[in-house]
Amino acid sequence: MANAKEKSPPLPGVKQNHAALQFEYNARRFGFVLLLLIIAAALLGLFSGGYFSETTKTNPTHSVQVEYQRFGRLQSAVELKITLTGQSNAPLTLRIGGEYMARTQTDNIWPQPDEMHSEGGELVLVYQAAKPRKDFTVWLYTNPDRPGKTVTTVTVNNQPGLSFWQFIYP
Known part of the structure; x- marks a missing residue:
């Protein structure tokens, strides 16, 4: 053997x-x-929604807060929640700029603005105040058109804005 x-x-x-x-x-x-x-x-x-992806950012004066996902997928819905704090009954002009207009397609905005137009590569949303309000929230449902890092800026009534980035996977 x-x-x-x-x-x-x-x-x-x-x-x-x-x-x-x-x-x-x-x-x-x-x-x-x-x-x-x-x-x-x-x-x-x-790679998309989850613990590491969902985040909140606030501007220096704490007048604007954005909840968003850092990571998304191309042609998949991405939600932005913009909360404007401490607002009176004055009209609100919300400007969304940076690379937002060039890299994403806006599917839905809630609540609907009273006026909406683009100006200098920025999406401008105007809300007229019907009654006094403390906080005001706008939801944007978007679809990314291009992969890569996208930097977006949000400004309200020419106050200090805030800038945030999202990475979109192909």
Whole structure:
């Protein structure tokens, strides 16, 4: 009987390539861990909505707050929630600029503005005050048109604005 540690003779017609066998071994060993890391990152929101993606930013005077997703997908709905705090019954002029107009398509704005136009590459929304209000929230539902990093600015009534970025995956 042959010893178990003794090499068996190669099978006839089968030629083994040790480099290919080593590559397969490494692919199995590291590929499974890489796959688990990608799945964990996706569940946490690194590629779209989730813990790492959803964030809030406020301007220095705390008059504008934007809730948004840092990461999105091309041609998938992205929601922006813009809250204007401490507003009186004066008309509100909300300007959304930066690369917003060039890189995204606005599907829906709620509540509908009294006036809406574009000016100098910015989307301008005007809300006339019907009654006194403390906080006012505008939801924008958009569809990104181009992948990559998009920088957007939000300004209200020529007060200090705020700038934020989103990364859109292809």
